[in-house]
Amino acid sequence: MSELGLHMEVEPPRRPDPEKRGRGPLIAALVIFTLVLLAVGAFFFRDQVLGAAAEDYTGSGGNEVIVQVQEGQTLSDIGATLKEEGVVASAQSFITAASANEQSQSIGPGYYRLAEQMSGDAALNAMLDPANRVVSRVVIPEGLREDQVVKRLTAATDISASRFNRAIKNADQLGLPKFAKGNAEGFLFPATYEFPPGFSARDIIGAMISRFNEAADSLNFVKASKKTGYSPYEVMVIASLVQAEGHPDDYGMVSRVIYNRLAAGMPLQLDATVNYVLKKSEINLSPDQIATSSPYNTYENTGLPPTPINQPGEAAMQAALTPDEGDWLYFVSVNPDTGETKFTADYDEFLKFKAEFERYVAENP
Structure with a gap:
């Protein structure tokens, strides 16, 4: 026997650590539990998310x-x-x-x-x-009076005229420009509107005033008004007269006639202002109608009427800011069907144009 064998110390066999021996089953259980959770989660994701993505009804539905x-x-x-x-x-x-x-x-x-x-x-x-599409769609053309606007809004919605009138009365709370002096006539901007369910009269009037403010901003209206020598409110009055009296091609010339007559101290003598008082749209007023007593009657009063007489569009507003150059003092729409309008600075020529219009009226009763 070698010395190695004689002198080697033989250690007794080690007994397993009871604490470590107890951890093995626990770790295995945790691993199994985690795998089960992952499997359940994957199944839930596939069934609830991927499965739902494939779900679809058939047909056009019921209620x-x-x-x-x-x-x-x-x-x-x-x-x-x-x-x-x-x-x-x-x-x-x-x-x-x-x-x-x-x-x-x-x-x-x-x-x-x-x-x-x-x-x-x-x-x-x-x-x-x-x-x-569930909307209340209403078209507000240029040149409507406030009462005509309300009538269209009432017809297009389930909101009463009284509610619209109340909102208009408080329009200064709905974004109306300060220069409007609390009067919404002229500022219910003409456009096509779509109002969703639940919109109130205040919402609708506010939207129309907001649309006016957009147009005014695009024209730099307040600043540009100063160049005319008139206030922004007075320019809006002029814009409404242009809208009522002119054909779009003639807006700039009609605007110039108004400015020229104002500068000369002449009464404007515009039928549209009398129509505003009478709530009519006549093209040939009678002598009695022309004699209607009202501050709006520009046959009997010099200067501008107190307020705008309708809701002018952007083109009429632009014409009021930048009238064409010319010395015209008179204009006559000699053919309302075609919109043909003649302009002159001479009174005798104006009488000829007036006779031409009267022939049109006689031939088109």
Whole structure:
């Protein structure tokens, strides 16, 4: 036997650490538990998310639903809204349909008349159909009086005339320019408006005044008015006269006649101002009508009427700011059908134009 074998110390076998021996099953259990959680999570994600993305109803749906699309919403946002409102089975069913149709990009903010449980394709097609837009659409042409504007607004909405009149009376709280002196006549800007459900009379009048302010800003109206020698409010009065009396091609010349007659101290003698008092739109006033007593009657009073007499458009406002150059003092619309209007600085020539108009009236009773 070698010395190595004689002198080597033999250690007794080590016994397993009881603490470490107990950790093994615990770690294994934790690993198994984690794997189970991951498996359940993966199943839930596949079933609830991926599975839902494939869900879709069939047909055009049942009960009516009004859905609002907000400003700035993407097609994905719209799909989520439709899902929340019960219109589609899943947002993805709408997104898939929208992705396959370029017209889907035209869907804008507003209210849409849809139905519960529509297919994604049916919901998209319904939103692309203008007939399903839920709006009160009203056209306000240039030159309407305030009462005529209210009549159109009342006809286009379920709001009473009294509510509109109340809003107009308090228009200074709705953005009316300070120079308007609290009077909304002339500032209910003519345009085509679409009002969503729930809009109040105040909302609508406020929107119209806001549209006026946009037009005035684009024309730099207040600053430009100073160059005319008249206040911004007086220029708005002139704009309303131009709107009432002129054909668009002649606005600048009509504006010049008004300024020339004001400068000469001549009464304006405009039929439109008498029509305003009478709430009419006559092209051939009678002597009795012309004799109507009113501060608006420019046959009997010199200077401008107290307020605008209608809602002028942007072109008439521009003409009031920058009238054409000329010495004209008179104009006559010799053919109201075509809008042909003749201008002159000579009174005798004016009488000839007037006779031409009277022949038109006689031939067109």
